[in-house]
Amino acid sequence: MTGLKASVGSPYARILSVGSAVPSRVLDNEQMVQHIDSSDEWIRQRTGITERRWIAEDENLETLSLAAARQAIERAGLTASDIDAVLLSTVSHFRQTPALAPQLATSLGIVDAVAYDISAACAGFCYGLAQAEALVRAGQARHVLVIGAETLSRMTDVTDRATAFLFADGAGAVVVGPSETNGIGPVVWGSDGAQADAIWQTESWEGAVESGTWPALGMNGRAVFKWATGFIAGAASRCLEESGVSPDELDVFIPHQANNRITDTLLRYLKLPEKVVVARTITGYGNNSAASIPIAMESLLSSGEARSGQTALLIGFGAGLVYAGQVVTLP
Ligand SMILES: CC(C)(COP(=O)(O)OP(=O)(O)OC[C@H]1O[C@@H](n2cnc3c(N)ncnc32)[C@H](O)[C@@H]1OP(=O)(O)O)[C@@H](O)C(=O)NCCC(=O)NCCS
Incomplete structure (x- = not known):
């Protein structure tokens, strides 16, 4: 051998x-x-x-x-x-x-x-x-x-x-x-298990059996808001840096659809120019977690607000706490 x-x-x-x-x-x-x-x-x-x-x-x-x-x-x-x-x-x-x-x-x-x-x-x-x-x-x-x-x-x-x-x-x-050419930039991702109680399932499955209560999602909204507008803003900025894309070169911003006020704060922090198209599908669809970014991407492309070949910044964040983001070329 x-x-x-x-x-x-x-x-x-x-x-x-x-x-x-x-x-x-x-x-x-x-x-x-x-x-x-x-x-x-x-x-x-x-x-x-x-x-x-x-x-x-x-x-x-x-x-x-x-x-x-x-x-x-x-x-x-x-x-x-x-x-x-x-x-x-x-x-x-x-x-x-x-x-x-x-x-x-x-x-x-x-x-x-x-x-x-x-x-x-x-x-x-x-x-x-x-x-x-x-x-x-x-x-x-x-x-x-x-x-x-x-x-x-x-x-x-x-x-x-x-x-x-x-x-x-x-x-x-x-x-x-x-x-033949790169369409997905380096991922910036990580987690913080110390904040596991920021968003959680109210009962474990074992607990649900014991209590007879179907579990729901619980959330400390203020803690999540603070993290998303502080730490996540920095992570989104690192996505751009690691892909070698300046805010001026970005066409589209598709953050996880958690709250339009979080999106507004991220926009201010990143200093994205006005021409950047920003996903706001939360308005009509609410926060659908793992589905929110691809739904927003599809919606922007099918409405003509964004075009194939444009450069988009994606950033997802949520329970864990966990986050991940990357710069991509739109399909
Ligand atoms: C949930 C969220 C919208 C709450 O908004 P907020 O401004 O932080 O609300 P607060 O908890 O600070 O409460 C502000 C006021 O609104 C009131 N309030 C809270 N919930 C309310 C509701 N559903 N309806 C009306 N008033 C409400 C509070 O009692 C408080 O009133 P007060 O000022 O008289 O004391 C916000 O924290 C948020 O979006 N956090 C991030 C959540 C998120 O993104 N989760 C998913 C991540 S994947």
Whole structure:
């Protein structure tokens, strides 16, 4: 033996396509304040949200994921047999095992795919994108389907004034594949487990069995806000630096859709010029965690506000606490 062979990948990777799917059921703020002491005006002012999408009876995490994934595969000009890895970022798959990604792969007609779930909350899509880029460049997969999907309505306590108005459902997907030029910059990512209690599941599954209480999401909104407008602003700035992109060279900014006031603060910190197109899908869709960035990307491209080939900064952040961001070329 002359030594172990190593896999040989592509010099670069890029996002080939994006797809999305949102539930059919629309809930406006008036509907949300029926169970909490709040108002349409407060929710609009403090978050930017005017309405959100929650799943209807015939929709679930799987149907949304499949719809977004099918659109992304078709738009890449590929078929199921071209995809060799499926990564699903979600915190709302309510089965500890098996993961949902292998079942999605099979439903999509992808045979023998590498398939696993990623639990990185609102940073989940950017975590998945970083892994997809690395898999393609390392030669461990050729075309990777990355799905960010959530049904957070199933984990929302509609009587909790701190969260009821915020969380929502949806799915977005991209196909990442080999490229002659670089389309995905270095990822900037990390975590801080000391802040595990900033956003959390109110009961562990064991606790839920003992108490008979279905778990919901809990959140210390002020702590998350402070972290997102402080530390995350610095991380977003590092994404630009590490990709060698100046604020003037950026075309599009797609932060996780957590709160329009967080987005405004990030914009001021990064000193992005006015010409930069900024994602604001939280207004109509709420905070749908791992789905928010690909849904926003798809929405900006299909509305014509952003164009294929433009340079976009993505940054996701959420429960863990965890974060990840990268500069990409839009598909
Ligand atoms: C949740 C969030 C919108 C709350 O806004 P906020 O300005 O921080 O609100 P505060 O908790 O400081 O409360 C401010 C006031 O609003 C009131 N308030 C809190 N929730 C309210 C609600 N749902 N409706 C009306 N009033 C509310 C408070 O009682 C307080 O009143 P006071 O000034 O008379 O004491 C905000 O903290 C936030 O968006 N945080 C980040 C959340 C996030 O991004 N989570 C997901 C990350 S993935």
